[in-house]
Amino acid sequence: MRTQGEITAVLGPTNTGKTHLALTRMLGRSSGVMGLPLRLLARELYDRVVKAKGPGAAALITGEEKIVPKSARYFLCTVEAMPLDLRPAFLAIDEIQLAADPDRGHVFTDRLLHARGSEETMLLGASTMAPMLSRLVPDAQRVERERFSTLTYSGPKKIGKLPRRSAIVAFSAEDVYAIAELIRRQRGGAAVVMGALSPRTRNAQVELYQSGEVDYLIATDAIGMGLNMDVDHVAFAAFSKFDGHRRRRLRPDEIGQIAGRAGRFRSDGTFGETGDARVLDAETIAAVENHEFAPVSKLTWRNGALDFSSLEALRNSLARPSPAKGLERVRGALDEQVLETLSADAEVRGWTRAHGGLETLWDVCRIPDFRKTTVDEHARLSRQIYAYLMSREGVLPDAWLEGQLARVSGTAGDVAVLSQRLAHVRTWTYAANRPGWTRDPAHWQGRTREVEDALSDALHEALMTRFIDRRTSALVKGLREKADLAAGVDHRGEVTVEGHFVGRLKGLRFSADHAGGPLAQRAVTGAALKAVRPEINRRLGALARADAADLELDSDGYLVWQGERTGKLARSADRLNPDVVLVGGELGAPEAVSRAAQHLQRHVAGEISRYLGPLLRLKDHGGTGAGLDGLARGIAWRLVEAGGATPRRQLAADIAQLSAHERRQLRSAGVRIGEHGVFLPALLKPRAASLNALLCAVHSGDADQRFRPQPGRVCLPAPPERSETEIAAAGYLVCGSLAVRVDMLERLADAIRDARKSHPRSWFALDDTMMALLGLPMSGLEEIVRALGYTRVSKAAGNTPDMWAASRKARRSPPESARPPAPVDSASPFARLAELSLTPAAARPRPRASHKSRRKRANTSGKGARPA
Known part of the structure; x- marks a missing residue:
């Protein structure tokens, strides 16, 4: 096109x-061409022109x-498909900063340098292009536009915490x-937008988002190229x-291009990070x-005046170096x-030496x-197409094309399968739209569009099935709009909302259907509240009247009623x-x-009284003084603790000072003072021991990991x-690294005592x-x-086994405990007793031993003594 009319560079974020400005200016002219970066955007603007001017006035041209x-x-049009033989009154090229792109940039550069409207030309893009435009298009009038709304950084957020109306890139x-x-699991669902989607699928997905059926959009950087949606926040x-060559980090201007999709017209937007993205x-x-970025310093360029006189001439013209500084040949x-x-x-x-053969080869190469295959595989397909075009018929055979479409036209399969089929169909759609490549272009354009539409609809359904929980999404939307949702509970406890199973009521707990994830649980809890609350109140009432026989306290500290844990x-x-x-x-009423809860409390108190009655009575004796005197009361308190x-x-000093009367009091209270342990035999029964250990563990705050000896x-x-x-509460005493049931420890003591009696030095063998x-x-x-x-x-020597005797340390003083005693509860009513200074045994007056007694002690002074 010859340069005519004014040239305006409209730049800004x-x-x-x-x-919108360019589209409005075009519709004010008699004719116009707009080159756009994406097929999706071209389709969006085409639909707007059709709505404004009618279908007869608008044309859509993409590859x-x-x-x-x-x-x-x-x-x-897409920039690559712009018809260069037209002379429109208006011409616009959008996103001209893509002229720096290493792959497509040479096409944008060519249009920027050569494509012009007879009355007006508009170059639209980022402000970073200002220096290059001043150098390459010096007669362009530059207009800087300010953003309508404010874009603000809001910091990183977890995916589950992102606000509604967010786009995740x-x-x-x-x-x-x-x-x-x-x-889908956390918020009910999301729409998906990628550049590889067909316009039909993309529009259907965008409609899900725009209509509010889903509040989240998951997209590639395709949304950065002019796709207009109601996005409040962009999360990277x-x-x-x-980028097709290497993995690289986004430049600040690319981040700004994508983040700028947040905020629509006068509504402000925010951007930030999510997932594993590092903080900016x-x-x-x-x-x-x-919106301040480094200016573009180089544009990608390729010679547009190609020489088709020979294959070598074509290759040489493609390799021609750039004519100006700042233009870098595409590589x-x-x-x-x-x-x-x-x-x-x-x-x-x-074949290239035939008439038009070289031009056809170049068309096929493009x-x-x-x-998205390898170069070699793509080249093999290109050669096959070129071979058909250079055959006697000079077109792609109908049977071959139909066979290619038949292989990819099936609409069954998952998202990946359907996406791959759509990618194949796009190749045949491209071929059907190339002039002269098919015998009946209208038929094959319609046929490929038919297959693409069917696959697009199937892909849209597959995307919805996979990424949208319709049930949860509908519930969330209904709750937000305060819709009256029908809910109920059947005799099995299954809760349904609008006819969908959403959870189960077990005992007093409502469990949402796990298939929906956390969001589903929250949504169905709110939606089913109307049906669940009356049922829970009914069950609470029945629980408050339950007989003791219907309640069971299990070994984990739970109260079971009707087969379910309720307390x-x-x-x-x-x-x-x-x-x-x-x-x-x-969800039940507070009363x-x-x-x-009070009924369950009374039941537990009854169970404790039934199985731990001796311990409760000992506690009462020690607390009130009724039935126990002096040291007996202190020992009772320490035993309870x-x-x-x-x-x-641990009680040896006090036991040594007990009077006969005090010993009888303790025996009457159910206390047995054994050789190695002081205990209540009644608490050694399995149910009592288990309950006592459970209460001790609950009191320590670690019931799940408590000491649980196996029965027997x-x-x-x-x-x-x-x-x-805690181990003692289960009826066991610690001996080194072992825990021994206290009654069996006493039986061992009896066996040792009997063995010592038969040895002159009170030794014994195991x-x-x-x-x-x-x-x-x-x-x-x-x-x-x-x-x-x-x-x-x-x-051992010969037939004589190892012999054992009380150690000297044991004879001098009681052995120390392997573990420190439990701390005294300062709030206990017996705490004061622990502070009392009792008279040591040595200070008590003892009756003078008789001469016979002194002589007996002298005769046995060398023998082993019974351990304290």
Whole structure:
């Protein structure tokens, strides 16, 4: 086109109305051509022109689609497909900064330098192009436009925390699909927009977003090129992409181009990071917010005046160096690579010598690689097409084309399969729209469009099925609009909303259907509240009236009613009187919840009284003084604090000072003072021991990991993380690394005592009876007797076994506990007793021993003594 009319460069950031201005100016002229960066954008503007001027006035020309009525006056095209033989009154090129793109840039540069309207030419793009335009198009009048709204950085956010009306940007189909799947689980669903989608699929997905059926849009950087949607926030899931040659980080101007899609007209927008994207640096944030980027210094260029006199002349003209500073010749262009590959084929070189053969070869080499294959594979397809075009018929055979379409026309399959089929169809759509390539262009253009539309609709449905939870999305939308949703609960506890199963009511807990993820649980909880709340209130009332036989306290501290856990023990100030909290029931009325909890509290108190009555009575005796005097009361208090059993060595000083009357009081209270332990035998019964250990663990706040000996086990490893008090509450005492049931420890003491009686020096040997008593091998039995204060005094010799006796330390003083005693509860009513200074045993007056007694002690002074 010859340069005519005024040239205006309209520059500025996104949301300045540049494209809208150009479209309006074009429609004010008698004719016009607009070159656009994307097929999707060309289709969007074509639809607007059709609406304004009628279908007869508008034409759409892209590499894959041609709608050109005879009366067409306004042409909406991709930049590559712009008709260069027209002389329109108005001509516009959008996103001229793409002239710097290493792959497509040479096409934009060619149009920028040579394409002109007879009355007006508009060059639309970023302000970064100002210096290059001043150099290359000096007669262009420059107009700077300000953004209509403010763009602000809002920082990183988790994907699940992104606000409604957000667009999440990723740079590969795999990432787009992964994020869309995550949004489906957390927010109900998302629409997907990628440059590879057909316009039909893209428009259907955008309509899902624009209509509000979904609140999130997952897209590639295709949205940065003029696609107008109501986006309030743009979140980057990454800042690097593969540009066809290498993986690189986005430049600040590219980030700004994409982020600028946030905010529509006068509505402000925000941008930030999400997912694994690293936080932007302050310099980049300032550049994006202020729309200040480094100017473009180089444009991609390729010679447009190609020489078709010979194959070598064509290759040489393509390789011609750039004529001006700032223009850099394109390198690695796909069409040139395919040309080089086919030029090595002797048969292809022969076909190029035919009339029009070289021009046809170049047209074939420029077929885009919609399938995203390797250069060699794309070159093989290109050669096959070229061979048909250079055959006697000179067109692509109908049967061959139909076979190619038949292989990819099936609409069954998942998103990946349908996307791949669409990519193949785009190749045949492109071929059908090339002049002279088919025998019946109208038929094949309609046929390829038919297959593409069917696949587009199938892909849209597949995208919705995979990335939109219709149930959750409808519930969220209904709740937001306060719609009256029908809900109910059947006899099995299944909750339905609008006929869809959304969860189950188990006991007093409502569990949302897990298939919908967290968002579904929140949505269906709100939607089903009307049906669930009355049922929960009814169950709370029945629970408050339940008989004791219908309630069970299980080994984990839960109260089970009608097969479901409805309550749980919780820590309180009094270990023997724990609190009870409901499991579920939050949706019930407060008074119904209170009555049910109080009933469960009374039931637990009854269970404790039934199985731990001796311990409760001992606690009462020690607290009030009724039934116990002096040291007996102190021992009772310490026994209660210890959980009902404690090593005798910890009470040895007090026991030594007990009077006969005090011993009888303790015996009457159910306390047994054994040789190694002080305990309540009644608490050793399985149910009592289990309940007592459970209460101790609940009080310590670690019920899930408590000490749980198996029924019948009398000796087992002592968990190092469990306290001696908790182990004692289960009826076991710690001996070294082992825990031994206290009654069996006393039976062992009896066996040792009997063995010592028969030895002149009160020594004893460990035997099979003792091992069988505890179910231990000899090594374990030895560990226990050492912990009890005995030591080996002679090793086996011949038929004589190892002999054991009380250690000197044991004879001098009681052995120290392997573990520190449990801390005293300062809030206990017995705490004061622990502070009392009791009279030491040595200070008590003792009756003078008789001469006979003194002589007896002298005769046995060398023998082993019974351990304290």
